Amino acid sequence: MELLSYVIRKLIGGIPLILGVTLISFVLMVYFGPDKTFELLSKNPTEAEIAQVRAQLGYDRPFLVRYAEYLKEMATLDFGFSDSTGERVSSILSRTIPVSLALLAPGFVLGNLLGIVLGLVAAWYRGGWVDKLIMGGAVVGMSISFLVVIVAFQALFGVVLGWFPVRGWNVHDLPSYAYYVTVPTLASVFVALGYNTRFFRAVLVEEINRDHVRTARAFGARPAEILFRNVLMNAMIPIVTRILFSIPLIVVSGSLLIESYFGIPGIGKVTFDAITSGDQPILKAVVGLTAVLFVLILIVTDILYRVVDPRVSLTGDAR
Amino acid sequence: MSDPGIILPAPEPAAARLRPERTSLWGRALDQFRRDHAAITGLAIVAVFFLMAVGVWFGWWGTQWSQALGGRWEGPSGGHWLGTNLLGQDIFQRAVYSTRTAFEIGLIVAILSTLLGGLLGALSGFYSSRWIDSVLLWLMGTLDSIPFYLFVAAVAVAMAGNPWAMHIAMVATFWTTTARLVRGEVIKLKNLEFVEAAHAIGLGQFRIIFRHLLPNTFHILLVQGTIVFVSAIKAEVILSFLGLGVQDGVSWGLMIAESTQEVLAGQYMNFIVASSFMFVLVMAFNLFSDGLQDALDPRRAPR
Numbered sequence: 111m112e113l114l115s116y117v118i119r120k121l122i123g124g125i126p127l128i129l130g131v132t133l134i135s136f137v138l139m140v141y142f143g144p145d146k147t148f149e150l151l152s153k154n155p156t157e158a159e160i161a162q163v164r165a166q167l168g169y170d171r172p173f174l175v176r177y178a179e180y181l182k183e184m185a186t187l188d189f190g191f192s193d194s195t196g197e198r199v200s201s202i203l204s205r206t207i208p209v210s211l212a213l214l215a216p217g218f219v220l221g222n223l224l225g226i227v228l229g230l231v232a233a234w235y236r237g238g239w240v241d242k243l244i245m246g247g248a249v250v251g252m253s254i255s256f257l258v259v260i261v262a263f264q265a266l267f268g269v270v271l272g273w274f275p276v277r278g279w280n281v282h283d284l285p286s287y288a289y290y291v292t293v294p295t296l297a298s299v300f301v302a303l304g305y306n307t308r309f310f311r312a313v314l315v316e317e318i319n320r321d322h323v324r325t326a327r328a329f330g331a332r333p334a335e336i337l338f339r340n341v342l343m344n345a346m347i348p349i350v351t352r353i354l355f356s357i358p359l360i361v362v363s364g365s366l367l368i369e370s371y372f373g374i375p376g377i378g379k380v381t382f383d384a385i386t387s388g389d390q391p392i393l394k395a396v397v398g399l400t401a402v403l404f405v406l407i408l409i410v411t412d413i414l415y416r417v418v419d420p421r422v423s424l425t426g427d428a429r
Numbered sequence: 430m431s432d433p434g435i436i437l438p439a440p441e442p443a444a445a446r447l448r449p450e451r452t453s454l455w456g457r458a459l460d461q462f463r464r465d466h467a468a469i470t471g472l473a474i475v476a477v478f479f480l481m482a483v484g485v486w487f488g489w490w491g492t493q494w495s496q497a498l499g500g501r502w503e504g505p506s507g508g509h510w511l512g513t514n515l516l517g518q519d520i521f522q523r524a525v526y527s528t529r530t531a532f533e534i535g536l537i538v539a540i541l542s543t544l545l546g547g548l549l550g551a552l553s554g555f556y557s558s559r560w561i562d563s564v565l566l567w568l569m570g571t572l573d574s575i576p577f578y579l580f581v582a583a584v585a586v587a588m589a590g591n592p593w594a595m596h597i598a599m600v601a602t603f604w605t606t607t608a609r610l611v612r613g614e615v616i617k618l619k620n621l622e623f624v625e626a627a628h629a630i631g632l633g634q635f636r637i638i639f640r641h642l643l644p645n646t647f648h649i650l651l652v653q654g655t656i657v658f659v660s661a662i663k664a665e666v667i668l669s670f671l672g673l674g675v676q677d678g679v680s681w682g683l684m685i686a687e688s689t690q691e692v693l694a695g696q697y698m699n700f701i702v703a704s705s706f707m708f709v710l711v712m713a714f715n716l717f718s719d720g721l722q723d724a725l726d727p728r729r730a731p732r
Contacts, residue, residue, distance in 0.1 A: 130571030135583060142587040249719070253712035255666045257685055258704040265692045265700075276693065362576045367667065371689070385582045386672050393586060397579045404574040 117413055124409045131401035136180045139394045141173065180394070184402065189395040194387050199395050202380055209279065210365040210376035216291060217298035218360055222353055224299065225306025230337050232307065233314035244307065251304025256297075260371050263297045277373040294368045298360075309352060317345045347415065354411050358404045362396070454648065458724035468720020474713035478528055485529035492522075505698075512698045514684075514691065520699050523679050524706045530680040531662050531710065534596065538661040542600045543654045546607025551643045553608065554615025555634070562612075569605040577602050578667065585673045592676035595668055599661055607653040614646045648725040655718035659711055666707065681707040 151163055164170050168179070183189050189199035232244040268276035274293045281287045317323070323340050331340075342349075365378025373379070377396070384392035462468055484490050496518065503513040512520055553565040575583075581598040588594040618624060619642060627637050668674035669682030670689075684703035692700050 126567055127570050127574060130567055131574045134571060134575065138583040138587040249715050250712065253708055253715050255663055255685070255704070255707060255711075257666050257670050257682075258700075258708070261685065261689055261692055261700060262704075265697070269693060269695070359576055363578050366578055367670070381579070381582075382671065385585075388586060390586065393579075393582060397575060397583050400579060401575045404576075408570075408574070 113416065116416060120409050120412050124405050127405045127408070128402055131405060132181060132184060132398055133177065135394060135397045135401060136177050139390055139397065140176065140180055143390050143394075145169070180398075183394075184398050190391045192384075192392055193389045194383070199391050202392065203377065203395065203399075206375060206377045206380050209374065210361060210369065210378055212281070212287070213279075213291060213294055213368065213374060213376055214298065214360055214364055217295040217302070217364075218357075220295065221299045221302035221306055225303055226310050226342070226349065228303070228307045229310030229314050230342065232311045233318050233341070234333065234337060236311075236315055236318070241311075245311065248304040248307045248311075251300065252308070253304075254301075256301045256367055257371075259300050260297050260367060263293050263300075264371070267293045267296075279372075279374040279376075290374075294372055294374070298364055298368065302360075310349065313345045313348045314341055317341045320344075350414070351411055354407050355404075357407060358400050362400050454725070458648070461724040462720055465720040465723065467716045468723075471713040471716030471718075471720065474709060475717055478710050478713070479532065481525060482529040482532040485526050490522075490525060492526075514687070514699045520684075520702050523684060524681070524702050527679055527681045527684060527703070527706065528710075530675060530678055531665070531707070534599075534665050534675075534680075535658040535661045537596055538599045538603065539654045539658040541596075542603040542657050543607055543650050545600065546604035546653065547611050547643060547646065547650050549604070550608035550611030551615050551638050551646065554612035555619060555638050555642065557612070557616050565608070569608060572602060572605050575602075577664070578671065581664075581668055581673055582671070595665070595674055599664060603657045603660060607650065607657070610649050610653065611643075611646045614649055615642050618642055618645055652718065652722050652725060655714060655721060659714045659718065662707070662711060662714075 151159060155163075161170075168176060187200050187203075191198055192202060195202075228244050228248075232241045235241045264276055267274045275290060279290050281290055318341050323336060326336050326340050362378065362381070365376050366382055367378070368374070369376045369378035370382035380392060381396050383389065384396070481490075485492075501513065505512045514520055514523070549565055553562045556562050572580075577598075580602055581595060584598040584601070585591075585594040588597070615638075624637060624641060627641055632640075665674050665680055666682035666685060669680055670686040674680065674682050681703045684699055685707075688696075688700035688703065691697075
């Protein structure tokens with residue numbers, strides 16, 4: 111009961127943020143967005159024709175009314191039709207999002223798992239040459255642009271070695287999935303690994319220096335057991351937070367580059383095309399939905415804290 | 430941190446060179462930084478790049494970056510040190526000119542977002558749990574919730590191809606992290622005795638914020654500035670690829686974007702040169718920034 115009221119309070123607390131992100135995307139993309147009046151008019155329109163089209167597009171109505179309409183679009187997931195293809199935006203989204211998820215999931219999981227493993231190893235041998243090697247590698251990885259990694263991997267695996275395809279997404283079974291997903295996965299793991307390893311190492315070092323770890327060591331527990339039970343499990347909250355928060359970022363930013371570069375028909379490619387062609391209905395849907403998704407993740411994380419960590423206060427500000 | 434009014438330690442008298450451990454934050458930081466070979470190397474490389482950018486600024490070199498001086502895809506030669514690209518433009522000149530573009534973007538975005546973050550963070554911290562703090566926190570939360578590349582795209586759509594759309598979008602997203610850190614520090618500082626004393630002798634609120642609180646967050650601003658600088662340079666590459674980046678002139682991002690077609694044709698020079706220039710600068714700046722963080726963060730134990 112107490113938990114339920116906490117959940118409800120958190121959801122209500124998220125409303126200002128949701129209003130904020132929708133307001134910003136509305137102001138940027140609808141209110142100051144492209145004016146479509148003259149695309150719908152014949153040559154040399156009269157004043158009356160212009161006024162009529164503007165009224166038809168809703169440009170003459172007050173700010174708040176148009177914002178409320180945008181909110182309604184967001185709530186009903188009905189964003190109208192794409193400017194360039196004429197397809198319904200909601201059907202474009204439902205067709206392309208699964209492709210992006212299938213494309214990015216392996217890289218996302220591997221990037222975080224490897225990051226945690228490397229972070230654990232570096233934290234265990236902190237100060238030693240293993241640590242220096244791993245962290246040096248992380249700084250190098252952080253310094254290479256995502257775009258450079260994609261171009262280099264594509265050239266290496268697609269052009270020079272010829273093992274994997276350069277473009278496309280023709281997936282119908284497991285082998286073909288592996289065939290198309292490998293190079294994008296390698297690229298996204300490579301890019302994520304530097305940042306992930308550094309973050310996880312910092313969190314894990316803090317935990318490894320605590321008294322209970324020293325006690326476990328003194329009692330003769332094996333390193334693998336200490337690392338897993340005493341260190342990793344206790345550092346779970348910051349780790350899970352980071353992983354959850356990176357989801358919207360990965361889904362949009364990651365897929366944007368990979369898909370447009372490899373010609374994969376996911377949400378990132380659609381967004382890329384919408385950016386280059388100024389397709390406003392798609393952009394406002396993608397921007398609005400990702401921002402709302404982020405706020406929802408924020409709320410879910412807060413609730414998860416409560417479930418995982420009983421010390422988090424239910425009444426006070428939990429953050 | 431004992432004397433709130435002074436940002437940097439006063440020049441030390443000669444006797445101090447006998448060096449009993451220095452005790453001020455900046456003195457200790459300087460000692461620590463000097464011992465950090467990676468950070469010093471990084472700073473030196475950044476300085477070299479900066480000179481390169483200054484040279485372009487004064488027109489000493491990199492002036493012929495846009496003319497087609499040779500045939501397409503010429504190999505390295507005395508005339509074109511690193512060969513030419515698809516259009517016959519000199520790759521070396523373009524890469525050198527791009528150094529200036531990178532520093533312009535990095536410095537403008539880093540300085541503006543650090544100023545904005547410092548200012549709003551200090552206000553937010555000083556008036557914590559009042560309405561101005563709530564509004565600022567709401568604004569930060571909102572801006573943090575919109576994915577960066579989409580936010581830039583949205584700003585670009587709204588500003589209809591304005592060349593400053595990229596800078597504005599970067600500043601609007603990057604200031605929030607700085608502001609949060611400064612806010613936390615100011616909340617911590619404002620309960621210390623020296624602020625109480627400042628209140629007691631009747632100083633105005635703004636004088637306390639700008640003269641006594643903000644200068645004491647300078648170490649945060651410095652580190653954040655270097656982090657934002659690197660982020661801005663890296664973001665420019667992606668944005669240029671998306672067609673939202675540099676509108677006139679040339680940048681490493683534009684070079685990499687134009688080289689993507691050349692790579693498929695087996696021409697790697699443009700790609701390798703632009704990536705290497707960028708990698709070396711970003712790597713050096715990362716090392717410098719890490720060293721700075723190690724030196725200035727009291728929680729990080731000296732190694």
